[in-house]
Structures are given as structure tokens and as C-alpha cells.
Amino acid sequence: MKIKEITVLLGVIGIVLMMILPIPPWLLDILLVINISLALMILLVAMNTQEALQFSIFPSLLLITTLFRLSLNISTTKLILSKGEAGQVVATFGSWIANGEIAVGFIVFLILVVVQFIVITKGSERVAEVGARFTLDAMPGKQMSIDADLNAGMINEQQARERRRKVEREADFYGAMDGASKFVKGDAIASIIILLINLVGGFIIGMAMRGMSFGDALSTYSILTIGDGLVSQIPALLISTAAGLIVTRASSEGNLANDLSKQLMAYPNLLYIVAVTVTLLGLFTPIHLLTTLPMGILLVFAARKMKQNLNRKQIEDEQLEEEQQIEEVRSPESVINLLQVDPIEFEFGYGLIPLADTQQGGDLLDRIIMIRRQCALELGLVVPVIRIRDNIQLKPNEYVIKIKGNTVGGGELLLNHYLAMSPGYEDESISGIETLEPAFGLPALWIDEATKERAELSGYTVVDPPSVVATHLTELIKKHAHELIGRQETKTLIDNLKENYAVLVDELIPSVLTVGDVQKVLAKLLREKISIRDLVTIFESLADYGHFTKDPDVLTEYVRQALSRQITQQYSQQGETLRVITVGPTLEKKISDSVQQSEQGNYLAMDPMSTQTVYQKLNEQINKLLQSGQQPILLTSPNIRMYLRQVIERTMQDIPVLSYSELEPNVEIQSVGVVNL
Known part of the structure; x- marks a missing residue:
């Protein structure tokens, strides 16, 4: 065993022996100072952690410190009852808090006990219990999120393993904290009982066995009891506070001090309100202005300083961002970013911005979501994310649709009008701006709001501009669906199918056909507007005939014959x-x-x-x-x-x-x- 391990073992054994063996007052003083120092160190470490797992040893450390503190309580109790003393540390704390007034000392000590037991300990226990419950409830969702990221290729197997391990450690930590907080509560109760034993037992022993007067016994044992309680309660208070900080700390970019300075001091204008309020207290209440005015001036000065720092930091961040952008443009790697081509792009002139702006009532984003759902149901294709952007090079009311960087369609819209298509005969009373319906090239008219109702009564098909765009985009996606399915998209479909049909996928890929072979067949089906949603039938057919031919044209014919019911219902x-x-x-x-x-x-x-x-x-x-x-x-x-x-x-x-x-x-x-x- 290593020296560190032996030292810890001997330390725990020594804590147990302290409850049995007598300890001289000078050694007890050293151990009490060590207890206070250890509690302060734990509190500071808890304040400087960014997340709970950085101090994962805390539940075990909490138990050891609680046992150490109880051993010290037992040792001081033995010295108080047997010798009427407990060393310089206990006597100093008792004399300092009492300050010649024993009643005041008891009241202050009782207040400290109430704060420790009811506020800190009870709150930490509750927070630990709730934290453990919510952490355990969130575990399945976190595991599913990790699996989804792994299947999507966003993380590798090693990263997924590390994230799963972190989720497990979080659950173990909060569960351990929930149990360890019960020891802190028990320690607070034990301290109160030991306090009563020291006080009552000291009176009895001092007056009955040592022949002390009531006043001497009260003075001696009260001071020792208060001192003993303080040297145990102060470390307990520090460690309970540390426990509360640990279980309430969320993941952040810095420690507690950094978070306080960034978040609490992020609104300097609010300090002006506080300064005015404090100053008004001095003017309109018995509180003297000399008391509140310096605080108001200090708050105003702090607000101005904070505002200057925020402005300076904002300017520095903007300069740093500009320098980074310039550096990225100059760097050779910046050219790589230009090679990225979006699968589908929708660009429009500035006059059509209200279509995509939700604050102006635009619902284009919601319509695109419905388009993707519709294509998934009708074609079995997962449409890639559609990039929407404005383009000042286009006419104000013009839009274009691109597939892999190439324009495949476009048109012009009049936002305050409706597109009306005739039912086959013209109504001369319906007048408007002549145009062509962009999706199917049919002759149509742009009519205003006043003409809309009359056109509908005449049998015209009247649609609003967002519907025109949505229809045009849907038809272009269907027409070019075979260009949108590549090997990566095919691999995603295969992985989704494998969840329920693992035997079928394993038989076909890669022993019979590669992902590229399957992609070619799927693309040929989509090219002729045949839905690939029934992947099970498609894969069954490929598995049957893939042993005889690898020609994608021939395999497509076999698949089409297997989809005869679907094709028949599509056209009849x-x-x-x-x-x-x-x-x-x-x-x-x-x-x-x-x-x-x-x-x-x-x-x-x-x-x-x-x-x-x-x-x-x-x-x-x-x-x-x-x-x-x-x-x-x-x-x-x-x-x-x-x-x-x-x-x-x-x-x-x-x-x-x-x-x-x-x-x-x-x-x-x-x-x-x-x-x-």
C-alpha cells in the first residue's frame, strides 16, 4: 500500500480511538484547530468547483469529518466532566462569546444552533433529496440523447462511453449526497444533546463532587459548554454550507466568485435604483442621512465603474471578433468553409422578409416543417435542413430555390395580393396582374383583397403568397428528391431500419450490396416519384435478387415489381x-x-x-x-x-x-x- 493510503487508514482508526482513549488538553487543542481548518478548506474547495463531480469525494469526506467532529465532542465532554477543563481552544471560544455575560453567550450559541439545524442542515438535506430524485428521473433521457448523438455521428464511441460514465457518476453522487446529508442532520441533533449533558452533568459534578458553589459551577461549566459547542458547531456550519453549495451548483464556465461577478454585477443600471432607494431611506425615515448617503454614493460609484468595464469589455470583444474574422479570412483553412454546399436553399429579396419573420406574422418556417413531414410520408425521404436567407442581389419580391448550390426554380410574389387561377374559363369581372403559377406554370392573376371573395365565388382557386411558395418548394423537392439522397442519407435510413429489422439489414449489407448500391436503387425510385417509405419490402427484394446481379437498373426493376400494390394505388x-x-x-x-x-x-x-x-x-x-x-x-x-x-x-x-x-x-x-x- 502507498503512504497516502496508509495515512488515511491510520487517520480513520485514530478517530475511532479518540472516542475511547483519554486525550490530553494540549493534543485536543491541536485537533480542534485541525477540525476548523479542515472545514474551512472544504468550504473554499466547494466554492471553487464548476460542477458537483469535481468534488465527487465530498459525500465520503462528509462522513469522515462528521465522525471526527463527534469524536472531538466526546473527548471534550470527558475532559469537561472529569477535570473541569477542555484546553485553551474551548476556554477561549467560551470566554470570547460570553464576554462576561453567560446569558448572552447562551443566547448567541442557541441562535447559532438554530441557524445550523433549521436553516443550513435542513435546507441542504432537502436540496440533496430533490437533486437525487431529479437526477435519477433524468437518466433515461440523457442515455437516449447520448445514443441519438452516437447514431447521428456527432460523437464517437469513446465520447459516448465517457458521457454515459458521467451520467452514472452524477446519479451515484447525488444519491450518496442524499444519504450523507442525513448524517449532518444527526450530527446537529447529537451536538444539542451533548450540550445539555455537558451543562447538566457539569453542574451536578461541580457542586456534588467538587464542592463548588452554584455561581462557580454555573460560570465554569457554562463557559466550557459554550466553548465546546462553538468549536464543534462552527466547523459543522461550514461543512453544511459546503454541502449546500455542492448540490446547488449547476455546470458553469467558472467558479462561484466568477459567476457572482459576471451574473450578479451584470446590470449596473439596477445599482442606481438601489442607491436612490437607500438615500431616500435616510431622507424620509429616522435613519440619519449620514448613514445612508455614503452607501448611496458608493453604489453610484460602483455602478459607473461597472458600466465602464462592461463597455470596455464589449469593445474588446468586438475588436477580438473582428480580428478573428480577419485572421480566418487570411488563413488557408478558411477556403475549406467555402466548399460547403447546402442541400436546399431558399433565397428571397428584402421585400419578402415578412414571409420568414415571425414577429411580422410570417409562418414560412412552420410551413417548411410541414413540407418536411409531408415528404417523409409521401416519399419516405428525410428532407435536409432548408437554408433560408435574404439576398440583396435579387429583386425585392423575387425568390429563388437552389438544390446543391444550383438554381432550380424561382418566381415573384406580391405580399398584399392573392394568386387566383381560373377554373378553365375566364371571368371578365375578375381583373388583376397577369402572371404564371410558379409550381405548375399555369396562367394566373395577382388580385387584391377586395377581389378575392368575388373570384372565389366565380370558381377561381385563390391562394395566399406563403402557400404559393410552399407549393412550389414542395414540388421542386419531389422533382429533385433523387439528388437529395446520398450515401450518408442512405446510411441514416439503414440505421433507422436496423433498429427493428436487424436480421434483414445484416443479411443485405455489406455481404450482398454496399451502401452505394442501395443508394443508387433508392435514387432511381425517387427519380420516377416512387416512394421509398416501405424500406422493408425494398430491402427484402434486394436481398433476394442481389446475389444474382449488382446492376442497379435491374435491381430497381425487381424492386418496382415488389412494390406493385403501392404503384397501382399511386396511379389508380x-x-x-x-x-x-x-x-x-x-x-x-x-x-x-x-x-x-x-x-x-x-x-x-x-x-x-x-x-x-x-x-x-x-x-x-x-x-x-x-x-x-x-x-x-x-x-x-x-x-x-x-x-x-x-x-x-x-x-x-x-x-x-x-x-x-x-x-x-x-x-x-x-x-x-x-x-x-
Whole structure:
């Protein structure tokens, strides 16, 4: 064992022996001074800690000091009752507090006991009890927060382990403090009992055994009792105060002195109010102005000094911030920050600031939250955080939407107007500013408040500017959803799925497919507006066919067939006939013959003349359906679906291309046109 460990063990054994063995007065004086010094040291350490765990030994130290103090009480009691003395320390404290008036000394001592027992000890006990209860109740939430940060990649495994250990230590500490505070309460009660024993026993022994008069016995044993009580209660008061400070200290940037100077003195203007109040007390009450005026002047001087210091510190902080910004611009690392590209950005001119300013009634932030929820439900995609900022380079009423730094849409809004879209016929009584609806490009009018009700009665669809922006943003996110899902976003979806389907994920990744392979399949589904919310079905299909092929196009076709019920319900309502444009046999054969094989997979190599002919034939059939108000849908055989999609993808991206295997057998299909070469 080390010398430190042996010293502590011998010290605890010595404390126990003090209760049994007689101690000479000179040694007792030394031990009493050590007790006072130790209590003062504990109080100062408690004041300079930033959080409770920095003084985690305090509960055990509290028990040792309590035992030490009780041993000293027993030793002084033995000396008082046996010899009528207890050393110079006890006698000095007793004579000093009594000052020739024993009654005054007793009253002062009783006040000290009341403060110690009722105020400090009782308060510390209650705070420790509540702190332990709340710490234990908060443990599950803290553990879940640590797990969430670990899953999100914000911390590593080592940091998570350290934070879990800290949470456990906090719970252990506050639980130990709750128990240790009961010892402090018991120590206060024991001190009162020992006080009565010293006083009553001293009277009896002094008068009956030593033949002392009543006055001499009262004077001698009262002074010794008061001194003994003081040398035990003062350290107990200091340690109880330290216990209260420890359990009430929240995590902060500094110790108690720094926090007091920063927080209590952070409002110099309030000192002027205090100074005026104190001065008025001297003017309008019997308290003399000579008593209150110096305090008022001192407070005014302190307020001015504090205000000057705060202004100086603010200027220094601003200069330091400017220097740091200049240094960051000059440093080579500052270029790295410029490489960061936000997934989605919404920029607007200064005239549209009320849209995003909640103080002016703007609800754009709340609408964006709903957009993210809607995309999660409809597409199964977790939309990244949308960066909102004003841009003075735009027109006052203009806005633009960017995906990964590139503009994909925009428009102009009139905040005090409404956008009205006609139901198919024009009402000449409805007048306004002609424009195009930004999401779908439909002709519309900006109308004022007075025209709104008349337009609604005429069948116009009337929406406010925030709804126009929200609709436009939603449609652009759906259109470019495949660009927003990368490997990191795919990994997040996989981790979320693994919580409930660990066997499925472990079988597929990484033994069958990599995260990149899965990401490509998900992106291809989103590109054709197929929801990936049903990840279980998607992963089941990938696990079944991933052993045979790694081609993302082929795997996507297998997944689409597995999602046949979802695709059928997406394009056909219950009981309704699905009207489609079918691909004729000559076109199917032409596409099949144009498929070429390579080491990277199959690809379509159709000659330009045939491709142009396909465009013309498709346009004819699509225009017929659009004129009749129906949604164009192409239906073809499974083996050429993905190649036909490649043909029309650039010019007809919004036209769905389905195969017979992607539709449920019970859906009724009606061919309203055939495309042949």
C-alpha cells in the first residue's frame, strides 16, 4: 500500500480511538484547530468547483469529518466532566462569546444552533433529496440523447462511453449526497444533546463532587459548554454550507466568485435604483442621512465603474471578433468553409422578409416543417435542413430555390395580393396582374383583397403568397428528391431500419450490396416519384435478387415489381379504370433489338431517326390525353420498361412508364392509344 493510503487508514482508526482513549488538553487543542481548518478548506474547495463531480469525494469526506467532529465532542465532554477543563481552544471560544455575560453567550450559541439545524442542515438535506430524485428521473433521457448523438455521428464511441460514465457518476453522487446529508442532520441533533449533558452533568459534578458553589459551577461549566459547542458547531456550519453549495451548483464556465461577478454585477443600471432607494431611506425615515448617503454614493460609484468595464469589455470583444474574422479570412483553412454546399436553399429579396419573420406574422418556417413531414410520408425521404436567407442581389419580391448550390426554380410574389387561377374559363369581372403559377406554370392573376371573395365565388382557386411558395418548394423537392439522397442519407435510413429489422439489414449489407448500391436503387425510385417509405419490402427484394446481379437498373426493376400494390394505388384509385398508352409490338421489338451488352451492363443504342419517330408518336398520343384532361401513362412489357424510360427521360420526365408486372391483377386497364413504329 502507498503512504497516502496508509495515512488515511491510520487517520480513520485514530478517530475511532479518540472516542475511547483519554486525550490530553494540549493534543485536543491541536485537533480542534485541525477540525476548523479542515472545514474551512472544504468550504473554499466547494466554492471553487464548476460542477458537483469535481468534488465527487465530498459525500465520503462528509462522513469522515462528521465522525471526527463527534469524536472531538466526546473527548471534550470527558475532559469537561472529569477535570473541569477542555484546553485553551474551548476556554477561549467560551470566554470570547460570553464576554462576561453567560446569558448572552447562551443566547448567541442557541441562535447559532438554530441557524445550523433549521436553516443550513435542513435546507441542504432537502436540496440533496430533490437533486437525487431529479437526477435519477433524468437518466433515461440523457442515455437516449447520448445514443441519438452516437447514431447521428456527432460523437464517437469513446465520447459516448465517457458521457454515459458521467451520467452514472452524477446519479451515484447525488444519491450518496442524499444519504450523507442525513448524517449532518444527526450530527446537529447529537451536538444539542451533548450540550445539555455537558451543562447538566457539569453542574451536578461541580457542586456534588467538587464542592463548588452554584455561581462557580454555573460560570465554569457554562463557559466550557459554550466553548465546546462553538468549536464543534462552527466547523459543522461550514461543512453544511459546503454541502449546500455542492448540490446547488449547476455546470458553469467558472467558479462561484466568477459567476457572482459576471451574473450578479451584470446590470449596473439596477445599482442606481438601489442607491436612490437607500438615500431616500435616510431622507424620509429616522435613519440619519449620514448613514445612508455614503452607501448611496458608493453604489453610484460602483455602478459607473461597472458600466465602464462592461463597455470596455464589449469593445474588446468586438475588436477580438473582428480580428478573428480577419485572421480566418487570411488563413488557408478558411477556403475549406467555402466548399460547403447546402442541400436546399431558399433565397428571397428584402421585400419578402415578412414571409420568414415571425414577429411580422410570417409562418414560412412552420410551413417548411410541414413540407418536411409531408415528404417523409409521401416519399419516405428525410428532407435536409432548408437554408433560408435574404439576398440583396435579387429583386425585392423575387425568390429563388437552389438544390446543391444550383438554381432550380424561382418566381415573384406580391405580399398584399392573392394568386387566383381560373377554373378553365375566364371571368371578365375578375381583373388583376397577369402572371404564371410558379409550381405548375399555369396562367394566373395577382388580385387584391377586395377581389378575392368575388373570384372565389366565380370558381377561381385563390391562394395566399406563403402557400404559393410552399407549393412550389414542395414540388421542386419531389422533382429533385433523387439528388437529395446520398450515401450518408442512405446510411441514416439503414440505421433507422436496423433498429427493428436487424436480421434483414445484416443479411443485405455489406455481404450482398454496399451502401452505394442501395443508394443508387433508392435514387432511381425517387427519380420516377416512387416512394421509398416501405424500406422493408425494398430491402427484402434486394436481398433476394442481389446475389444474382449488382446492376442497379435491374435491381430497381425487381424492386418496382415488389412494390406493385403501392404503384397501382399511386396511379389508380379503388375501383377506377386505369387509362394507359400501350407500346405496340413493333416498338417493343425495335427497343429490344437496340439493347447492347457491355462489361458495365446493358444499355440502349437506338439510332437517331428511330428515336425521333418515337418522340413524335408519343407526343401525338400524350397530347390527346392532355386535351381530355387525363394523366398520360405509358404501359409496356417488363423487359423493355427501363429502356423506354431512358428514351423519354430527357424530354418527357414527368410521364410515368409502367410495366404489366407492376400492376395488380385486379386493376382494370383500358388502352386509349398505341405507339408503334
